[in-house]
Amino acid sequence: MGDKEFFTRLFAAAIEAADPERIVAAHLPSKPKGRTIVIGAGKGSAQMASAFEKAWSAKYGEAPLEGLVVTRYGFGAPCEYIEIIEASHPVPDAAGLVASKRLLETVSGLTQDDLVVALISGGGSALLPSPPRGMTLEDEITVNKLLLASGAPIAAMNAVRKHLSTIKGGRLAAAAYPAQVYSLIVSDIPGDNPAYVASGPTVADETTREDALKIVERYDLELPAAALAHLHSGNADAPKPSDAVFASHEHRVIASAGVSLEAAAKEARSMGVEAVILSDAVEGEAREVAHVHAALAKHVLARNQPFRKPVVILSGGETTVTVRGKGKGGRNSEFLLSLAVDIDGAEGIAAFAADTDGIDGSEDNAGAFADSTSVGRLFAKGHDASAHLNRNDAWTAFAAIDDLFVPGPTGTNVNDLRAILVR
Numbered sequence: 001m002g003d004k005e006f007f008t009r010l011f012a013a014a015i016e017a018a019d020p021e022r023i024v025a026a027h028l029p030s031k032p033k034g035r036t037i038v039i040g041a042g043k044g045s046a047q048m049a050s051a052f053e054k055a056w057s058a059k060y061g062e063a064p065l066e067g068l069v070v071t072r073y074g075f076g077a078p079c080e081y082i083e084i085i086e087a088s089h090p091v092p093d094a095a096g097l098v099a100s101k102r103l104l105e106t107v108s109g110l111t112q113d114d115l116v117v118a119l120i121s122g123g124g125s126a127l128l129p130s131p132p133r134g135m136t137l138e139d140e141i142t143v144n145k146l147l148l149a150s151g152a153p154i155a156a157m158n159a160v161r162k163h164l165s166t167i168k169g170g171r172l173a174a175a176a177y178p179a180q181v182y183s184l185i186v187s188d189i190p191g192d193n194p195a196y197v198a199s200g201p202t203v204a205d206e207t208t209r210e211d212a213l214k215i216v217e218r219y220d221l222e223l224p225a226a227a228l229a230h231l232h233s234g235n236a237d238a239p240k241p242s243d244a245v246f247a248s249h250e251h252r253v254i255a256s257a258g259v260s261l262e263a264a265a266k267e268a269r270s271m272g273v274e275a276v277i278l279s280d281a282v283e284g285e286a287r288e289v290a291h292v293h294a295a296l297a298k299h300v301l302a303r304n305q306p307f308r309k310p311v312v313i314l315s316g317g318e319t320t321v322t323v324r325g326k327g328k329g330g331r332n333s334e335f336l337l338s339l340a341v342d343i344d345g346a347e348g349i350a351a352f353a354a355d356t357d358g359i360d361g362s363e364d365n366a367g368a369f370a371d372s373t374s375v376g377r378l379f380a381k382g383h384d385a386s387a388h389l390n391r392n393d394a395w396t397a398f399a400a401i402d403d404l405f406v407p408g409p410t411g412t413n414v415n416d417l418r419a420i421l422v423r
Contacts, residue, residue: 352369
């Protein structure tokens with residue numbers, strides 16, 4: 001079996017473990033006295049909505065439900081009762097603004113007999129632009145671009161986003177009061193804090209606008225004047241988890257990186273390769289994380305320590321990229337290009353990294369493949385791997401040697417899967 005087939009099977013196992021068709025049915029709420037309203041946002045939320053409809057009908061027959069879910073362009077799924085809206089990710093657009101308004105309208109005017117089911121997955125932060133009074137959509141787009149290029153971890157980015165929004169940070173759930181809100185969450189966040197997924201539209205947390213201002217200062221973010229003014233205003237304060245409006249709410253994380261990594265490890269062992277999981281919550285600059293992974297792999301290759309060959313070293317979480325150049329790529333392809341430079345000539349090491357939602361950055365690939373020959377193959381085609389890395393142009397590099405991984409939208413999102421095989 002070739003390395004690419006090996007890695008593709010690991011990816012498929014990880015995706016299957018987070019497949020909404022398998023996991024949503026196990027977490028259905030009880031049927032309410034009143035209406036059942038389904039809302040949602042994220043790159044996997046349309047597939048969650050489709051799975052929810054099927055499971056709901058199977059359990060409760062023709063019990064009525066209705067609702068609205070927003071997902072990324074091209075990530076839709078067929079639903080009979082739940083309307084699917086598509087909008088832009090990773091940069092918000094006007095379609096997302098309309099979707100946010102309609103979601104808030106969908107949960108307004110409910111009673112305590114009604115149930116709101118929220119289907120939340122990663123990507124919802126960009127898909128739910130809803131700037132407060134004084135800010136425009138363009139301001140929110142600027143803030144989002146600055147955050148994506150800053151190198152800040154996802155928790156820090158979302159702390160800023162939720163204080164510059166009328167829908168994030170628990171505000172969508174608060175708008176549903178006095179209805180019960182039951183959130184099913186597919187986590188793409190290191191540590192699986194449900195309040196951080198999609199900036200927590202239905203789950204409040206304890207971060208404050210003062211925390212957001214510290215993040216702005218730490219990462220030297222030149223926010224639009226209106227955004228900065230809002231953060232200095234009490235109007236930016238977000239609801240607290242202890243607020244009475246959340247008393248009857250419940251949330252469950254139904255899929256995560258940890259579960260998917262265990263599935264990938266099991267698949268590797270079925271193919272006769274031992275697997276070790278470093279962590280499901282790796283964060284940090286992608287190229288720096290790659291240096292650590294490469295050093296470990298080379299140590300295993302040379303000394304059979306701390307793991308014996310053959311072995312696949314797995315990790316999850318979400319790295320970041322501080323954008324310095326104008327190339328194309330994402331955090332997984334940047335991780336791999338940095339690792340490829342480090343393992344150049346180290347025969348016996350191959351690697352893979354991909355985002356489980358099927359998209360890495362803004363292009364159509366989920367990630368890429370690399371091995372000890374990648375740098376040499378690039379050079380033979382007139383490309384300098386280090387130069388590509390310096391301008392954040394990993395996509396172009398891997399495209400040149402036909403090593404991009406393009407599975408298409410997966411219907412779920414449990415963060416990144418990184419795998420390093422030492423033969």
